[in-house]
Amino acid sequence: MSRHLLFTLALLGAGLGSAQISVQDIPALPLRSGAPATPAPESAPPAPMVPPTVSTLPARNPPLARPHRAQLVGPATIRAGQPNTWAVTLTNTGSEAIHLEHGACNVRFEVVNAAGQVIRPNPQNTVCTLQLVVTDVDPGQTTELQKIRWEGQGIQGQPLPAGTYTLRSVFDGAGVLIRPADFTVTVR
Secondary structure (H helix, E strand, O other), X not given: OOHHHHHHHHHHHHOHHHOOOOHHHOOOOOOOOOOOOOOOOOOOOOOOOXXXXXXXXXXXXXXXXXXXXXXXXXXXXXXXXXXXXXXXXXXXXXXXXXXXXXXXXXXXXXXXXXXXXXXXXXXXXXXXXXXXXXXXEOOOOEEEEEEEEEOOEOOOOOEOOOEEEEEEEEEEEOOEEEOOOOEEEEEO
C-alpha cells in the first residue's frame, strides 16, 4: 500500500480531530528538471513583523481648495488597552461655506512610533455602511467631520509600551482630501 493511502486510512480511522501527523508522513514533490536540489532549512523561525515607515493612509482625492484648518481633538495621554476617541474637526477659515457630502467612514488614521514606523496602520479590511453624511461649515465655524477610536494597541492588537506616539489622520472623501495636523499622544 502507498504511504498516501495509509495516511488517508489513518486519518479516517482515527477521526480528523485526533490524527497525529508529521511532516515526514507527507511525500516529497519530485524536482523539476534542471532545478538544483537544495534542501529546505530545518526550521527557520518566522520573520518578525517589521512596521512600515511609509504612510498607509489613502490619498486619492485632491486637497480641499477652500481655506480651512483641520485638527484632531482628544486625549493627549492614554492607557494602553483602553478605548479612546478623537474627533477630526474642520474649521472654515474662508468667506464661503464648505459643503461636503461623504461616506460615514472617510476618515482613516494610523499610529507612528518615535522611530517613525507605522505601528498601527490604516486597516484595509474594514466594513463600513453606505450612509451619506452631509457636513456644512459656515465661514468662521468649526464642525466635527468624524471620530476615530484607538485603544493604544499595535499592529497585532497588543498593548503598546509606554512612550510617545503620533496619530496621523486623513479625510479622503466627497472628492477632496483633508489632512489634519498630526497629534502627539503619550501612552502610559
